Amino acid sequence: MENTQAVLCANVLKEFGQGENKTPVLRGVDYGVPFGEMNLLVGPSGCGKTTLLSVIAGLLDTSGGKIEVLGRDLSQSGEGERVKFRRKNLGFVFQQYNLLPSLTAAENAAVPLLAAGMKRKEAVDRAKSLLSTLGLEKRLNARPNELSGGQQQRVALARALVHDPRLIVCDEPTSALDEKTGHAVMELLMKAAVRPDRAIVVVTHDSRVFDFADRISHMNDGVITHVEVKRR
């Protein structure tokens, strides 16, 4: 039977600290993200959204439970395998963009291809082409400090998409942007990334972007409390 879930979490646990200082953050998360959907993960600060996103992205180990991403059981994978897996299959959009200040927009967008071993010229050309489709054709050689917040987030978006990943994880992608720019970024994200063989997980506090979701998973105190299915 074909796997329809890009992400599947079953009773995922995550604790930080040791002994008496042990703090449970994920307390048995059951969570699924079907292919072809944009899933928003929402909830109050400290409820465990970012930790869950880190676990899904293979950036953190779990303390228990099972987590399958794109059909791979990450809870059974070693660090090296997870790094390769991320490089090939995941795209990241961060709240603070995390662009390299000394690289141009095109070079920043090309980083995942460079990390995969592609030649510089080929990687940068491919990134330029993608940036042009995101409306940055005139800012290809600008450095991050020469770009507006919205432009920087579009470069970050290009970086997340350039290597054609199947799962894109976004952490508060619009929180540093005004409403209009935030909407524009979400539209681009939806247009460029939502495809039948892909899925997007977005952690956000920003209720202004809830309309873009296929599904909204509400989280509180380390568990998913309910899932809201939306129709775009």
Next chain:
Amino acid sequence: MNFVAFQMLTGDKAKYFGLIFAIAFSTFLMSHQVSIFTGLMNRTQSQILDIKDADVWVMDRYTQYLDEVKSLTDQDLYRVRGVNGVQWAVPLFKGSTRAKARDGVFRAVILLGVDDASLTGVPRKMLLGTYNSLREPDAVIIDQVAFEFYFPNQAMRLGDTLEMNDHRVRVVGICDSAAPFQNFPVVYTRYSNALGYVGRERNLLSYVLVKPLPGVTGEEVATRIKAATGLEALTYEQFGWRTIWYYIGHTGIPINFGITVFIALIVGTVVAGQTFYIFTIENLKQFGALKAIGVTNWRITGMILLQAFVVGAIGYSIGIAMTAAFFETTKNVLDLRGFVLLGEIAGGTAVAVFLIVILASLLSIRRVLVLEPAVVFRG
């Protein structure tokens, strides 16, 4: 990713140039001070280096270094000549006296008295005149330092006179001798003359210079002389090193230079390490992003090492060029002659800079390796 590493490094110009300056400064200090030190140590054996004809030096058994002479007897010279394997053995006087110019200017000089018959020990590198002129009555050959001192701002010429111990001597040659430790003028004359130019002692034979027979090595003949006469006999290399080790062991020179080199090493490491560490800390989020994207720890270590080696190579090149430029511009200054940047010193400094670069990058590498990529999701 090498390109990314290079761009990250050069992106912050202030830190980039700060790192290069730290390495260049450290390189310059280390290579310059070690060059001066080796130059000084080489000066201690200058007369040994200048005498090219003899392979073995014979001296009193308790002689510690070149300038500390206890005279031998004429009988010792004949005993050495009788040792199996000795082709010839000649006397050498080494001492000091005062030489005065006609205008009253005087200075202590190193006086070398070479064998009357063979002139063994006479300098071969003449700037004016020939060493055979030493056979003339009351003839001396002086080095360039002596000429510049007694006849300042005058073109080199022969025929001037000096007074030594109430003897009038005539300059018949000007030579280029290796710089002595204290940069005293050097005066060469025949052995028989030299004895008259210094105050009388019962014995004035400083050294016996020996040439082994063909097929006999210097070491072999030295061993035989020691066994047969009880005197100390060393090849010129052994005697040179004994003199150098004397200065290393009995003066504060190596400690002072050692401290300077050590400080250069520490300052270079600390400044480069600190700047590099701050540079890494400021880019921690970016390194975290790279790790999240899928760049391996090995790759990131490689990137940091590449950054370190780039600044190391550029800083070293600038520093060593500064040292080379210093010695190139001072090579014609008489008081500074003999100080050069040796290939060994340049190579040794490169190794030290390599260590600085490794140490400077270790902290940064550790900081990045323990960095959790999940840090990128923290605001």
